[in-house]
Structure formats: C-alpha cells, structure tokens
Amino acid sequence: MEQNSKGWRGSPDLWLDAAYDLLISGGVEAVKIQALAKAVGMSRPSFYWHFEHREAVLDALIARWESKNTTNLVVQTQKPSQSIEESIFHLFDCWLDVDLFDMRLDFAIRNWAQTSDVLKARLTEVDQMRMDALVQMFVRHGFDRDQAFARATTVYYTQVGYIAMMMKEPKTLRVERMPTYIETFTGKAPTQDEVSAFRARHL
Structure with a gap:
C-alpha cells in the first residue's frame, strides 16, 4: 500500500x-x-x-497464449532427434511442463472462442499451425504425407481431448503411460534409452 x-x-x-x-x-x-x-x-x-481499454488486456492474454503454447509446441517438434519416438517425447514435454504449455490457458481460450467469432477464427489458425508442425515432424522421420497427417491428427486431437475434459491424471501415471502412447501413435516402441531420458526429465 x-x-x-x-x-x-x-x-x-x-x-x-x-x-x-x-x-x-x-x-x-x-x-x-x-x-x-x-x-x-x-x-x-x-x-x-x-x-488503453479492457480489449487491450484481452488482446494481451491472447498474445501470451500464442507466444507460450503455440511457439513452444512448434519449437519442441523441431528439436533435433534420432527417431520419431524421440521427437514425440520432446512434444510430450509440453503436456507435462506448464512452463512449456499451459493447458488451463488453452482450455480457457477454447471456451472463450465459443463466444467470439474473431477468436474462434484465430483458434482455427493456431490449431492448423500446430497441426502443420506435427505433420512436418512425422515427414522429417520418413512418413509419407498421408500417414503423417493421420498420425499427427491422432496425436493432437488426443491432447485436445485431455484439455477439453480437463483430465487430472497423476503425473507419474501419465509419464509411465506415454511410451505406450508413442507406440500407438508411431507403430514403433521407443528404446529404453529414450524412455529413460524422458523419465529423467519429469520424475
């Protein structure tokens, strides 16, 4: 005071x-x-x-959401990796580290977009940017574009489902399940070294 x-x-x-x-x-x-x-x-x-006005702080919230969630997600998909499994582990860092990706903010933005045509249009663009990054991630690891699109869509919509339902899953349990998710998404199981490196980052 x-x-x-x-x-x-x-x-x-x-x-x-x-x-x-x-x-x-x-x-x-x-x-x-x-x-x-x-x-x-x-x-x-x-x-x-x-x-200047209320709309200015709302615009700043949207900018924060784009800068944090979308920028970090794209960066994670582009990190150097030896396999698609390692690349997806980098992506999964977003789902576990709030400093990389804020799920509560994504949820709030998606709810807000239901009442704002302008934001809904921007959300569609952002979802497409994220999807494009995921598709390119699969393509870089040798998947053809049809396979890359199908697999990227499955990865992304699974996470959007987690966000929409505000799933509260113990972190330890989610980390333990993620190698199986990766095998489901890619058709290949991650190596033990890849799993160990991922667990070391989060447990």
Whole structure:
C-alpha cells in the first residue's frame, strides 16, 4: 500500500497476471477492469496507465497464449532427434511442463472462442499451425504425407481431448503411460534409452 500511495501503478505484467488468473478461474466475462483493480489492490485509473481499454488486456492474454503454447509446441517438434519416438517425447514435454504449455490457458481460450467469432477464427489458425508442425515432424522421420497427417491428427486431437475434459491424471501415471502412447501413435516402441531420458526429465 505504501507503493500505491507514492503513485506506483504496478507493471503491465502484474495486471496481465491478474487478468490471467481471472480468465482461468471465471472465464473471459470475469476479466473486468474493476475486478482487476481489486485483484492487484490498485485503482481503476492505474489500469489505464498500462492498457488503453479492457480489449487491450484481452488482446494481451491472447498474445501470451500464442507466444507460450503455440511457439513452444512448434519449437519442441523441431528439436533435433534420432527417431520419431524421440521427437514425440520432446512434444510430450509440453503436456507435462506448464512452463512449456499451459493447458488451463488453452482450455480457457477454447471456451472463450465459443463466444467470439474473431477468436474462434484465430483458434482455427493456431490449431492448423500446430497441426502443420506435427505433420512436418512425422515427414522429417520418413512418413509419407498421408500417414503423417493421420498420425499427427491422432496425436493432437488426443491432447485436445485431455484439455477439453480437463483430465487430472497423476503425473507419474501419465509419464509411465506415454511410451505406450508413442507406440500407438508411431507403430514403433521407443528404446529404453529414450524412455529413460524422458523419465529423467519429469520424475
């Protein structure tokens, strides 16, 4: 409160983090300027120091979602690997590491898109970008485009299903099941070295 009395207005990230929390907990309708001001313990005018209007902070949330989830996913599919199994383990890092991919944010964005034609169109584009990255991952490992598309679709829609249902599966159990998922998605079982390296990253 002492900082507030001296005119401290917070930072854009402080307000954006509060907007994120409201979006996750209550959906886009919960992201209101008054609610944000209350969450950060500041006045409404302090919000306007950083954002021109409510739509600006909503746009910033969408930008954060794209930068974090989509950019990281594409990067993970492009990491050097000796096999398709190793590549998919890199992708699976996203499903286990919130610093790489925020499933709650993806869920919130997908719900929000049901009430916004503009965001729904952007979500369609983003899903296509992610799918293209997965298809290319399979192609790089020798799959023809039809096989790559079918397998990439299966991988991606399986995860979208996890997100849509907000599956809460113990991390240890999910890590243990992932080698079997990989065999299902690729037709080949990962090597023990690949499995061990993946488990070492997450357990």
